[in-house]
Amino acid sequence: MPDRKIRVLVAKPGLDGHDRGAKVVARALRDAGYEVIYTGIRQTPDMIAEAALQEDVDVVGLSILSGAHMALVPKVLESLQAAGMEDVIVLLGGIIPDEDIAKLNEMGVKGIFGPGTATQEIVGFIEAEMA
Amino acid sequence: MSSSRLNSVDGLVSALLAGNRRALARTISHIENNSDFARPLLAALYPRAGSAHILGITGAPGTGKSTLVNGLARAYRQRGLTVGIIAVDPTSPFSGGALLGDRVRMRDLAGDPGVFIRSMATRGSLGGLAQATADVVMTLDAAGFDRIVIETVGVGQSEVEIASTAHTTVVVEAPGLGDEVQAIKAGILEIADIFAVNKADRDGADRTVMALKMMLNLGAPEKHHVMHHGRLLPVEMPEHASDHVAWMPPIVKTIATQQQGIVELLDAVEAHRLYLAQSGDRQLREQLRAITSLRIILRDALLEQLLEDAGSKRINQVVQDVVTRQRDPYTAARQLIDHFCS
Known part of the structure; x- marks a missing residue:
């Protein structure tokens, strides 16, 4: 019997070490029945793309609280593209000012979730994207 | 690279054999998901496998298995050997989801094309878990990795079974996790080819080594204790019929976070590999693996x-x-x- 599971990579690019949010989301996604690969903090864009490729994930969730998202996100997207992972759904969480959201969406980030987002909202978003 | 090539069994197989990592990752997913591609992929890859040496690393949570695997893989890379890693973590029986966190301790291996790490959840498959892991091992083997390391949480029969499908099983212990009775209860003494006592800089490391030695009757290597009428009697070890001596699991002290003892552990693994080849035990294990595999299927x-x-x-x-x-x-x-x- 086929037994397909949604696989999600949760990663923190850049240098900030605030991983509480990433861990909460990872836990919530596990409880939603997903297989969550957690890479931990201080990941380079290439490390994230490599892990996404090896783990053959459907979704990459990035958490950035340093304010460096406009520099880091394009690099992660580039690395994913270079790895042939352009089809993967990229989500972003953390402290993202409203004025950056449209630009990030344009770059290819599918969903952006700020502080206070109910974890169920993220699950609902993934379900809709995967459907 | 066109990814449409990876949408057929033939495309996947030829790309995988040519060293395409995306194809390898996809193939593993097909096998894990038991998709329509799974059986044809396994059939095509099986004849290509068989040359890798397979290590099982098991032990209680928190003993430092992932960090040890990280160290071992680095040491193998220094010797010019490629390494495939399968890190198995449990699926939650409540949600069916899993949190796979072993990569956190393997960041040193990032960016090395000679290493491939795959996290695997145990999922729900009844008894099929060991088989699913063996299939993923076989895939990495066919992809040409010299050494394949399976890391499992050593609690529960199925995890122990996975590790024991390996050629060389390393049981990782750490000081302060309970007395020697715990080790017997866990039933992992029997499957160990090598013991690693990790976190050897902590209090009680020597006691853990001692306890293991006693469990293994290593206290007096020239004497072998046998049970006779309910009493332990020491007897001289008889000369082995063939020209090789039976394997005695060595105990290696390691401090994985400082890369200490890693080379010694690797040497022990390689010594066991040689032992298996020379004693004919490898063939025996392969035969056992084939029997188990066939029975399950x-x-x-x-x-x-x-x-x-x-x-x-x-x-x-x-x-x-x-x-x-x-x-x-x-x-x-x-x-x-x-x-x-x-």
């Missing part, structure tokens, strides 16, 4: 066939008979089998 396939053949209506009737005690489950099963075979 046959059991699952026959059960599926039988249930299909009997039909859900008949099965429900039989279940009902057993519930109402008109038939015992053994007789009921026998009747179903007889009907299936007729």
Whole structure:
């Protein structure tokens, strides 16, 4: 019997070490029945793309609280593209000012979730994207 | 690279054999998901596998398995060997999801094309877990990795089984996790080819080593204790019939976070690899693996066939008979089998 599971990579690019949010989301996604690969903090864009490729994930969730998202996100997207992972759904969480959201969406980030987002909202978003 | 090539079995196989990592990752997913591609992929890759040496690393949570695997892989890379890693973590029985966090301790290996790490959840498959892991091992083997490391949480029979499908099983212990009785209870002494006592800089490391030595009767290597009329009697080890001596699991002290003892552990693994080859034990283990594998596959396939053949209506009737005690489950099963075979 086929037994397909949604696989999600949760990663923190850049240098900030605030991983509480990433861990909460990872836990919530596990409880939603997903297989969550957690890479931990201080990941380079290439490390994230490599892990996404090896783990053959459907979704990459990035958490950035340093304010460096406009520099880091394009690099992660580039690395994913270079790895042939352009089809993967990229989500972003953390402290993202409203004025950056449209630009990030344009770059290819599918969903952006700020502080206070109910974890169920993220699950609902993934379900809709995967459907 | 066009990814459409990876949408067929042939495309996946040729790309995988050519060293395409995306194809390898995809193939593993097909096998894990038991998709329509899984069987044809396995059939195509099986003849290409068989040359890798397979290590199983098991032990209680928190003993430092992932950090040890990270260290071992680095040491192997320094010797010019490629390494495939399968890190198995449990699936939550409540949600069916899993949090796979072993990569956190393996960040040193990032960016190295000679290393491939795959996290694997145990999922729910009844008894099929060891088989699923073996299939993923075989895939990495066919992809050409020299050493394949399976890391499992050493609690529960199935995890122990996975590790024991390896050629060399390393059981990781750490000081302060309970007395030697815990080790016996866990039932992992029997499967160990090598013991690693990790976190050896902590208090109690020597006691853990001692306890293991006692468990292994290593206290007096020239004497072998046998049970006779309920008493332990020391006897001289008889000269082995063949020209090789039986393998005695070595105990290696490591501090994985400081890369200490890693080379010694790797040397022990390689010594065991040589021992297996020279003693003929490797062939024996391969044979055992083939038997186990066939049995599991046959059991699952026959059960599926039988249930299909009997039909859900008949099965429900039989279940009902057993519930109402008109038939015992053994007789009921026998009747179903007889009907299936007729």
